[in-house]
Amino acid sequence: MQTRLVVVHALSPLHAGTGQGTGHIDLPVQRDRASRHPLLPGSSIKGCLRDRASGTPSIPSRELAVLFGPDFAEESDTKAREREARGRNRPDGAEDKALPSHFAAALRFSDARVVLFPVQSDRGTFAWVTCPYVLERLRRDVGPDLSGLTAKSRAPGPAADGQAAVASDSVLVSGGKKGEGGKVILDGLPFTSTVPEGFDRWAGDLASRVFPGTDAQAVLWQGMLRRRLCIVDDDSFTWFVEQATEVRARIRINDATGTVTNGGLWYEECLPAETVLMGLVQHVPQKDSDIRLPHDRAWSVLSSLVDTPMQLGGKATVGHGLARVHLVGGAG
Known part of the structure; x- marks a missing residue:
């Protein structure tokens, strides 16, 4: 094997999708039962x-x-x-x-599980957000060789709630010195930036797995991911993947009248x-x-x-x- x-x-x-929802979203995405994190079966x-x-x-x-x-x-x-x-x-x-x-x-x-989730950021347009639970689960399930999360390259998460671990040259930070002690605003939620030891090297390892290769295009995207990578606490990440997904309203038009058919409005999540x-x-x-x-x-x-x-x-x-x-x- x-x-x-x-x-x-x-x-x-x-x-x-799951086919049918019970809340205001008619067609929700599939999620892990316990963590409520999205997945692709x-x-x-x-x-x-x-x-x-x-x-x-x-x-x-x-x-x-x-x-x-x-x-x-x-x-x-x-x-x-x-x-x-x-x-x-x-x-x-x-x-x-x-x-x-x-x-x-x-x-x-x-199943493929969400590891990096894009969230709107006041600086840098958007952040690729993850959390310690997701990274440690990836390390456990996939193994250190495939995930890149070896003992020497363990994910350096935030030291406390309300902090966001970022790279030293992160584009997400406003204020602070080399990313330390600045502000990171993600979807309206404020975090204090911190740059854990070894974060830059670890972020580079992860980026090379998401965007493999040594050509100019791959190197460009590796750098973009590293500078936009952000590790927040588990609760904040769970809030993002539940509340910051994309929800679109869809309608079905009656060909004869040119108006919305009865019951032809629904919301789907992506x-x-x-x-x-x-x-x-x-x-x-x-x-x-x-x-x-x-x-x-x-x-x-x-x-x-x-x-x-x-x-x-x-x-x-x-x-x-x-x-x-x-x-x-x-x-x-």
Whole structure:
């Protein structure tokens, strides 16, 4: 088994909804039951990747089935025969055995949880906000190698409530000397800035995982994230992810009258653009040698699927769900 970190960076508002709300928001986003922090279900990530893979001619249907699992809902005798025929059409002329009808997918996706949440800032336009709980949970669940949160690079959080840990050259701070003792105003809430020891190095490590690469574009965004990164206390972060999401009013127009239909007004919630979520994907090769793919091939296929921005969640026709996805690591 091998594991990689999945990083999702929302380029437009992202809606992974629950289907129905109980409050004033008709279509809320999915949230963790205990913490109330938003998440993107692993099933949604897997489904979107499978949909993209099914339209990629360079990926053999046999590998698609091995990695993402057989399609039970649309399986038919005709499709089974077609699948069996495709399995025999190997370039080397050899004959593959037909795939079995039931087996588990080789790729396993966890939920992707919010790690960096964009919040309006009086200075620097916006801040990428996180908190000690989120970072320590990431370190525990993902591991120090993939997350970058090693013992030597542990997240340096604020010393007390009302403080905001920032980089020494943060663009979020007004007043203070090198970011220390100044004011950070996030969505109207005031914080006192502090620059913990090692914050700049740690922020750079995290930025390199969100925006990997050494080209000019990657380096530019790494610097933007580091200077806008802000760690607040757990309660403040929870308030932000509950109260500072994007809520839009939608209406349905009656074609005959040109006015809003009865009951045609609703409110839907989205994670704002620039939200960063992280989760895991594991490749567990099949025990049956006839349907086993090596790790290198599995990661190659998956990497090819996320080399361009993709659609995640719902509301694609109104511009929601465009995201940049990439993989980090590869340790077993």
